[in-house]
Amino acid sequence: MSVIVTVLNELRPIQALLENLLQQDPPPDEIVVVDGGSTDGTVEVLHGAAADWAARAERTELRVISAPGSLISQGRNRAIREARHDVLAVTDAGVQLAPDWLRLITAPLLSSPPRADVVGGFFLSDPRSLFERALGAATLPGLDEVRPHRFLPSSRSLGLRRNVWQQVGGYPEWLDYGEDVVFDLDLRRSLGARVAFEPRAVAHFRPRSSLAAFFRQYYRYARGDGKAHLWPERHAVRYGAYALGLAAAASLLSGASRSSGLGRVAGLITLIGGACYLRRPATRLLDQAGDAKPLELAAMLALLPLLRATGDVAKMSGYPMGLLWRWRRRWAP
Numbered sequence: 001m002s003v004i005v006t007v008l009n010e011l012r013p014i015q016a017l018l019e020n021l022l023q024q025d026p027p028p029d030e031i032v033v034v035d036g037g038s039t040d041g042t043v044e045v046l047h048g049a050a051a052d053w054a055a056r057a058e059r060t061e062l063r064v065i066s067a068p069g070s071l072i073s074q075g076r077n078r079a080i081r082e083a084r085h086d087v088l089a090v091t092d093a094g095v096q097l098a099p100d101w102l103r104l105i106t107a108p109l110l111s112s113p114p115r116a117d118v119v120g121g122f123f124l125s126d127p128r129s130l131f132e133r134a135l136g137a138a139t140l141p142g143l144d145e146v147r148p149h150r151f152l153p154s155s156r157s158l159g160l161r162r163n164v165w166q167q168v169g170g171y172p173e174w175l176d177y178g179e180d181v182v183f184d185l186d187l188r189r190s191l192g193a194r195v196a197f198e199p200r201a202v203a204h205f206r207p208r209s210s211l212a213a214f215f216r217q218y219y220r221y222a223r224g225d226g227k228a229h230l231w232p233e234r235h236a237v238r239y240g241a242y243a244l245g246l247a248a249a250a251s252l253l254s255g256a257s258r259s260s261g262l263g264r265v266a267g268l269i270t271l272i273g274g275a276c277y278l279r280r281p282a283t284r285l286l287d288q289a290g291d292a293k294p295l296e297l298a299a300m301l302a303l304l305p306l307l308r309a310t311g312d313v314a315k316m317s318g319y320p321m322g323l324l325w326r327w328r329r330r331w332a333p
Helices: 011-022 042-055 072-082 101-110 130-139 162-167 179-190 211-228 232-253 261-287 294-328
Strands: 002-007 030-035 061-066 087-090 095-097 118-125 158-161 195-205
Touching: 002 011, 002 072, 011 030, 011 042, 011 095, 030 042, 030 072, 042 061, 061 072, 072 179, 087 101, 087 162, 101 118, 101 158, 101 195, 118 130, 130 261, 130 294, 158 162, 179 195, 179 211, 211 294, 232 261, 232 294, 261 294
Parallel strands: 002 030, 002 087, 030 061, 118 195
Antiparallel strands: 087 158, 095 195, 118 158
């Protein structure tokens, strides 16, 4: 089995991931890491680890490929082309994998006959602060929300065979963000691949640590949606919902209509809409509260409206920029 990883300035995370992969049961036969041009010492650490593993005669071979300037999609394709084995597991630097992740993510591919062409694992938040705990609840679905027949696996936790990757033409190298979504859709729609969901193959990853970093993340995701022309109806609904919400809020705040029937209706719509919109992340947060103190829980709940609004504004800003990019480059798929 070959594990595929792409990195860019991941000095600390990659060291933890390498040890994590080496401790898998069983460990992979090889790890292929493509570096997109790190300047923080990541490449040197990787080459040092590769030499150390070879000297220790580790079962797992670590192979490092430098590809400065490559996008994530290009890096993944390069790593898969260079991989020596047909059973592939894909993940990212910065994640903490469950001890049996590799076995679980590849088991349906190795059964006789194979039970699936592609296996998608699950992912959980690994927060380090109250802000990150709230952000994880605001953005990540719970296991009970996943519909396996519609699940689009993240490439931070994915298993597949090389021939499946070949048949869909690999990851879309023209796309900088959201490339794994397009890849998943090609697998399901174009190839009709059998995609299995393995919730026990868990990858823990840390949410963004600041509001600005979260905004940039979701702006880029939405820009990728626009470039790939993904989910136009979903984005249109978001624009429409915010337009109606702003209109209702304006009516509520208007002195002339505040005491009128229209103002009361607008206020009721705003309250009900906001409550419905925040119900699911609030439920996740309460379920994951654990040993949080009452004041900590209150602070995290208070963050949810800000986080949801920030994510939506980021999406509404990024999506039209992606569409503009697509319009300017009509050759794009």
